[in-house]
């Protein structure tokens with residue numbers, strides 16, 4: 573999906589919502605009797621009108637072995653072409669290996685995007701960026717407590733490491749192929765993040781189960797094209813009614829779009 577199509581979908585649906593498909597066998601309702609594919613299909617059916625993106629985290633599927641990979645593939649096929657699909661795999665390795673990670677995400681799975689860990693630098697990210705029409709979503713300022721360990725470390729000139737990553741990466745790829753992961757739990761930094769990368773989309777995990785601040789993320793993170801894909805996984809998957817949970821978030825997002833990005837309102 574192109575940036576233009578993504579922005580149009582955001583405008584049409586008045587939604588920035590990305591539903592995280594992280595199926596945990598210990599948490600999916602007993603009535604599914606462990607049928608993860610059916611669980612995913614039901615969640616997708618219940619949420620598809622409220623969200624613009626889905627983000628299956630590959631860990632949950634890989635842990636199930638060969639069957640899990642098949643479920644991942646079938647889930648992506650079931651979602652179809654109308655939603656932006658992010659394979660959340662947080663890959664990155666020497667170029668020769670990254671090429672195969674990219675092939676897995678973009679050719680085998682047919683995802684629009686993959687999350688990428690930038691620690692190994694330019695040549696580890698390039699193979700992902702070589703795919704026309706596909707996206708790399710680079711970890712910048714993550715939502716977890718451990719983000720304090722390295723990501724804020726001052727670099728030459730005093731900028732924190734996450735800022736250096738975001739500035740350097742903008743030399744590697746355009747805003748049509750590169751996004752940044754910015755955690756919703758870091759809402760107080762969003763004005764700064766938007767200043768560092770005014771045009772890029774941010775993938776924002778951390779609302780719902782991790783307690784991130786949706787209003788602050790929208791207030792400081794929205795740009796003229798929306799520029800945010802806001803993920804919730806457990807908060808939707810394990811709600812009594814996933815469709816209702818997704819709809820509630822979409823309605824809040826519509827209010828914030830109207831307030832903070834009025835050019836996108838209908």
Ligand SMILES: O=C(O)c1cc(=O)[nH]c(=O)n1[C@@H]1O[C@H](COP(=O)(O)O)[C@@H](O)[C@H]1O
Nearest residue numbers: 629687714715716755777781782804805806
């Ligand atoms: O790249 C991610 O998606 C990601 C980055 C980050 O900083 N924090 C984060 O939680 N995630 C992912 O986003 C999802 C969050 O799930 P919930 O906390 O259940 O909404 C999980 O799939 C995480 O792996």
